[in-house]
Amino acid sequence: xxxxxxxERKEGIVTAALKLFSEKGFYVTTVPDIAAKVGMSVGNFYNxxxxxxxxxxxxxxxxxxxxxxxxxxxxxxxxxxxxxxSAIVTMYFTIAVERPEMIEYFLxxxxxxxxxxxxxxxxxxxxxxxxxxxxxxxxxxVECGDLRNQEFFSAFGLFMGYLGGMVFLAGEKILPExxxxxxASISENIYNALRVN
Amino acid sequence: xxxxxxxERKEGIVTAALKLFSEKGFYVTTVPDIAAKVGMSVGNFYNxxxxxxxxxxxxxxxxxxxxxxxxxxxxxxxxxxxxxxSAIVTMYFTIAVERPEMIEYFLxxxxxxxxxxxxxxxxxxxxxxxxxxxxxxxxxxVECGDLRNQEFFSAFGLFMGYLGGMVFLAGEKILPExxxxxxASISENIYNALRVN
Amino acid sequence: xxxxxxxERKEGIVTAALKLFSEKGFYVTTVPDIAAKVGMSVGNFYNxxxxxxxxxxxxxxxxxxxxxxxxxxxxxxxxxxxxxxSAIVTMYFTIAVERPEMIEYFLxxxxxxxxxxxxxxxxxxxxxxxxxxxxxxxxxxVECGDLRNQEFFSAFGLFMGYLGGMVFLAGEKILPExxxxxxASISENIYNALRVN
Amino acid sequence: xxxxxxxERKEGIVTAALKLFSEKGFYVTTVPDIAAKVGMSVGNFYNxxxxxxxxxxxxxxxxxxxxxxxxxxxxxxxxxxxxxxSAIVTMYFTIAVERPEMIEYFLxxxxxxxxxxxxxxxxxxxxxxxxxxxxxxxxxxVECGDLRNQEFFSAFGLFMGYLGGMVFLAGEKILPExxxxxxASISENIYNALRVN
DNA sequence: GATGAATGAGCTTTCATTCAT
DNA sequence: AATGAATGAAAGCTCATTCAT
Numbered sequence: 001x002x003x004x005x006x007x008e009r010k011e012g013i014v015t016a017a018l019k020l021f022s023e024k025g026f027y028v029t030t031v032p033d034i035a036a037k038v039g040m041s042v043g044n045f046y047n048x049x050x051x052x053x054x055x056x057x058x059x060x061x062x063x064x065x066x067x068x069x070x071x072x073x074x075x076x077x078x079x080x081x082x083x084x085x086s087a088i089v090t091m092y093f094t095i096a097v098e099r100p101e102m103i104e105y106f107l108x109x110x111x112x113x114x115x116x117x118x119x120x121x122x123x124x125x126x127x128x129x130x131x132x133x134x135x136x137x138x139x140x141x142v143e144c145g146d147l148r149n150q151e152f153f154s155a156f157g158l159f160m161g162y163l164g165g166m167v168f169l170a171g172e173k174i175l176p177e178x179x180x181x182x183x184a185s186i187s188e189n190i191y192n193a194l195r196v197n
Numbered sequence: 198x199x200x201x202x203x204x205e206r207k208e209g210i211v212t213a214a215l216k217l218f219s220e221k222g223f224y225v226t227t228v229p230d231i232a233a234k235v236g237m238s239v240g241n242f243y244n245x246x247x248x249x250x251x252x253x254x255x256x257x258x259x260x261x262x263x264x265x266x267x268x269x270x271x272x273x274x275x276x277x278x279x280x281x282x283s284a285i286v287t288m289y290f291t292i293a294v295e296r297p298e299m300i301e302y303f304l305x306x307x308x309x310x311x312x313x314x315x316x317x318x319x320x321x322x323x324x325x326x327x328x329x330x331x332x333x334x335x336x337x338x339v340e341c342g343d344l345r346n347q348e349f350f351s352a353f354g355l356f357m358g359y360l361g362g363m364v365f366l367a368g369e370k371i372l373p374e375x376x377x378x379x380x381a382s383i384s385e386n387i388y389n390a391l392r393v394n
Numbered sequence: 395x396x397x398x399x400x401x402e403r404k405e406g407i408v409t410a411a412l413k414l415f416s417e418k419g420f421y422v423t424t425v426p427d428i429a430a431k432v433g434m435s436v437g438n439f440y441n442x443x444x445x446x447x448x449x450x451x452x453x454x455x456x457x458x459x460x461x462x463x464x465x466x467x468x469x470x471x472x473x474x475x476x477x478x479x480s481a482i483v484t485m486y487f488t489i490a491v492e493r494p495e496m497i498e499y500f501l502x503x504x505x506x507x508x509x510x511x512x513x514x515x516x517x518x519x520x521x522x523x524x525x526x527x528x529x530x531x532x533x534x535x536v537e538c539g540d541l542r543n544q545e546f547f548s549a550f551g552l553f554m555g556y557l558g559g560m561v562f563l564a565g566e567k568i569l570p571e572x573x574x575x576x577x578a579s580i581s582e583n584i585y586n587a588l589r590v591n
Numbered sequence: 592x593x594x595x596x597x598x599e600r601k602e603g604i605v606t607a608a609l610k611l612f613s614e615k616g617f618y619v620t621t622v623p624d625i626a627a628k629v630g631m632s633v634g635n636f637y638n639x640x641x642x643x644x645x646x647x648x649x650x651x652x653x654x655x656x657x658x659x660x661x662x663x664x665x666x667x668x669x670x671x672x673x674x675x676x677s678a679i680v681t682m683y684f685t686i687a688v689e690r691p692e693m694i695e696y697f698l699x700x701x702x703x704x705x706x707x708x709x710x711x712x713x714x715x716x717x718x719x720x721x722x723x724x725x726x727x728x729x730x731x732x733v734e735c736g737d738l739r740n741q742e743f744f745s746a747f748g749l750f751m752g753y754l755g756g757m758v759f760l761a762g763e764k765i766l767p768e769x770x771x772x773x774x775a776s777i778s779e780n781i782y783n784a785l786r787v788n
Numbered sequence: 789g790a791t792g793a794a795t796g797a798g799c800t801t802t803c804a805t806t807c808a809t
Numbered sequence: 810a811a812t813g814a815a816t817g818a819a820a821g822c823t824c825a826t827t828c829a830t
Contacts, residue, residue, distance in 0.1 A: 006814080027224035028312050031800060041816050046801070111365060112309030115225055124371055153372050154382045157362040158355075158390075165358020166351070168308060174321055175350050185351045193355075193390035203789090227824060238791045240827080249825065400793080421618035422706050425821060435795050440822065505759060506703035509619055518765055547766050548757070548776045552749075552784075555756020559748040562702060568715055569744050579745045587749075587784035597810090621803060632812045634806080643804065 010048050012038045014062060017055055022104035026056060026113050053116055060110045060117065060126040063102050068129035070095075075136050081146035082195075084137060086187040089163065093179050096167045103167050134159070147194045155194055162190065207245050209235045211259060214252055219301035223253060223310050250313055257307045257314065257323040260299050265326035267292075272333050278343035279392075281334060283384040286360065290376050293364045300364050308361075331356070344391045352391055359387060404442050406432045408456060411449055416498035420450060420507050447510055454504045454511065454520040457496050462523035464489075469530050475540035476589075478531060480581040483557065487573050490561045497561050528553070541588045549588055556584060601639050603629045605653060608646055613695035617647060617704050644707050651701045651708065651717040654693050659720035661686075666727050672737035673786075675728060677778040680754065684770050687758045694758050702755075725750070738785045746785055753781065 016037035141147035213234035338344035410431035443449040535541035607628035732738035
C-alpha cells in the first residue's frame with residue numbers, strides 16, 4: 001500500500017491552500033475548508049502548520065523560491081537581454097495560465113494582507129529568492145550594455161507591476177484577447193522602456 | 198446650530214472607512230471601528246450604508262471618479278503626450294503621498310477582494326470613470342502620432358501596473374528614495390515603452 | 395415593563411458565573427454555560443466582560459470587597475477581641491452556608507488557578523480589601539493587649555487557613571456535624587492560638 | 592544494557608506529572624506535555640495510565656501515602672505532643688521547600704478540582720493514609736492528656752488549614768520571611784490552640 | 789434619524805484519546 | 810512496548826446585522 005509520507009501531506013496542504021487562498025482570499029478561506037480539500041481533519045492540519053498565518057507565510061516563500069528558480073534558469077541561458085525579457089514574460093504568463101493560483105496568491109493574498117505577513121516577512125524577506133534573481137537579470141543587462149543603468153526598483157516596478165497588472169486584468173476577464181497573445185507587445189514595451197536609447 | 202446634513206454624514210463615513218480599510222484591510226476593519234471613527238453609533242451606520250460590502254463598493258466608485266477627473270483635467274491641457282505622461286505620474290504619486298488611502302484602497306482592497314466586489318462591480322463597472330479617461334489619453338496619443346497603436350490594455354497594464362507597483366514598493370518601505378524622486382525615470386520608461394520608435 | 399439595566403445584567407452574570415465556577419471549576423465552566431444560565435447569548439456576554447479571565451478577576455474583587463465590608467462591620471463593634479473572633483467565624487460560616495459559592499470560589503477558583511489570576515492580581519492586589527480588614531482586626535487585638543504581637547501573616551494563615559480548611563471539609567461532606575456546630579470550638583482554638591498567654 | 596522496567600517508567604511519569612500539574616494546573620497541563628517531559632510518546636503514555644484523570648488520582652494516593660509515612664515516623668518517636676507538633680510542622684515545610692510539587696499538588700490540584708477526583712476519591716478515600724496518621728497523632732495526644740478532647744476534624748482543619756494556608760502564602764511570595772522561619776510561632780499557635788488549658 | 793444591546797453563526801485553535809504500524 | 814499521525818468535539822471569541830426604544 002502506498003503510504004502518504006509526512007512531506008507529501010504537507011505538500012497536499014500547500015497545494016490545496018494555494019488554490020483556496022488565491023480563489024477565495026485569505027479571510028474567506030477557512031481552515032476547515034483547507035482540511036476538507038486535503039481530506040484531513042481540522043485537528044490534524046495543525047500538526048503540519050501551527051497556524052493559518054504560518055501557512056500563508058510558507059506559501060509566499062514557496063512561490064518566491066519557485067519563481068526565483070525559473071528566473072535563474074533564464075538568467076543562465078546564453079541569450080540576449082531582449083530575449084531574456086521575452087523568456088521571463090512567457091514564463092510568467094505560462095505559470096499564470098497553467099498554475100494561476102501561484103501568481104494570484106502573490107497578487108491577491110501576499111500583496112494585500114500586510115497584517116498577515118507583517119511579522120516574519122518584513123520588507124522583502126519572504127520574497128527575496130525571487131527579487132534577487134530579478135536583480136541578477138537587471139545587473140547583467142546593464143553590464144552587457146543592453147539596459148540603461150537606473151535605480152533597480154524603478155525597473156523592477158515596471159517589470160513586475162506591468163506583468164502583475166496584466167494578469168490581474170486577465171483574471172478580471174477584462175482583456176479582449178488571451179493573455180499569451182500579449183507576450184510580444186509587452187516584451188517589446190518592457191525592452192523599449194529599459195534599453196539604452 | 199450647524200446641522201450635519203445627511204450628505205455630510207455620508208462623507209464622514211466614506212473618509213473614515215477609506216482610511217481604515219486601506220490601513221487595516223477590509224476584513225480586519227469592523228463596522229464598529231468605522232462607526233467609532235465617525236463618532237456615530239453602529240446602528241446609525243446602517244442608515245447610510247445598507248452593508249459593509251455596499252460601502253466598499255461605493256468607495257471604489259468614489260476613488261475611480263476622483264482619479265478620472267484628475268486625468269480628464271490633464272487630458273484637456275494643451276501639452277504633448279510626453280508631458281501628459283509626466284503629469285499623470287506626478288498626479289498619481291502626489292495623491293499617493295498626500296492621500297495615500299485612495300491609492301492603497303485601490304491596490305489593497307479593491308484589487309484583492311474579488312468576493313466583495315463581485316456583484317455590482319463586474320468587469321470594470323466600478324472603475325470605468327477612471328479607465329475611460331485613460332482610454333482618452335491613449336487614443337489622443339495615438340491619434341496625434343506620439344504613441345504606437347497597440348491594444349489598449351497592454352498600454353494600460355504597463356501604465357497602471359507600473360505606478361501601482363511603485364506605490365506598493367514605497368508602502369513596503371522598500372524604495373531607497375522618496376517616491377517622487379522616481380517621477381522622471383518612470384515617466385521616461387513609460388514614454389519609451391509606448392512611443393512610436 | 396421592567397427594563398433590565400446594564401448594571402443589573404452585569405450582576406446577573408456575576409451571580410451565575412460565581413455559582414458555576416465554584417461548582418464546576420473555572421475550566422469546566424464554559425462561557426456558553428454562563429450565558430445560558432443568565433439567559434443571554436454568548437456574543438452579548440462579551441459586551442459585559444471582555445474575556446472569561448477578566449470576569450474571573452472581577453469576581454475575586456467582588457468577593458474580597460464583600461468579605462472586607464463584613465469584617466469591617468465587626469471591627470467597628472465595641473466588643474472584645476474574643477467576641478470579634480467568634481463574630482468573624484460565625485459570619486464566615488454563615489456565608490459558607492447561605493452563599494457557599496462565595497467561599498468556594500475563593501478556595502477552589504482563586505487560590506488554585508494562578509495562570510488565570512496572574513496578570514492584574516499579583517501578590518494580594520485582588521484580595522486587599524479583605525486582607526486589610528483582617529490586618530485591622532489583628533492590630534486592634536494586639537494594641538488592646540488581647541493578642542500576642544506576632545508576624546501578621548502567621549496569624550492570618552492560621553485564621554483563614556483554618557476557616558478555609560473547615561469549609562473545604564464541609565464541602566467534601568467529611569464533617570460529621572453541621573458546619574456551624576463547630577463555631578464555638580473553632581473560635582476557642584483560634585483565640586487560644588493567638589491570645590497572650 | 593540497563594533496561595527500564597515498567598515500574599520505573601511509571602515513576603518517571605508520576606514525577607513529571609506531579610511537577611507539571613502543580614506548576615501549571617491540571618487543565619493547563621496536557622498529556623503531550625507530560626509525555627514530552629518523560630521522553631515518551633503520547634501513545635505510550637496510555638499504556639501506563641488509561642487516562643489523564645486516572646493519573647491525577649494515582650498522584651493523590653502517592654502523595655497521601657508519602658505524607659502518611661512521614662507522620663507515622665513522627666508518631667512513633669518517643670517525644671512529647673508539643674514536640675510532635677513541631678516535628679510535623681518542620682516536616683511539612685521541609686517538603687514544601689524541597690519538593691514543593693507534592694504540597695502544591697495537594698493544595699492546587701486535589702483540593703480544587705472536584706470534577707476530576709469525583710469518582711474513586713469520594714470523601715477521603717484517596718487521602719486516607721495521610722488522614723488516618725493525623726488521627727493517630729491526635730488521639731495519642733488526647734490520650735496522654737496533652738490535647739483537649741474535641742471533635743477530630745476541628746483540630747485537623749486547624750492543623751492542615753493553617754499549614755496549607757502558610758504554604759499558599761509562601762507560594763504567592765506574600766510572606767516577608769522564609770517559610771521555615773515561621774516554624775516556631777506556628778507550632779506554638781497550634782499547640783496553644785489544641786492543648787488542655 | 790439615532791442608539792447600542794442583542795443575536796448567533798462561524799472562526800481559529802486545542803487536546804484527550806485512538807489505532808495502524 | 811512504542812510511535813505519533815489522526816480524529817473530532819468543543820472551547821473562547823468575533824462581528825455583521827437587527828431592532829426595540
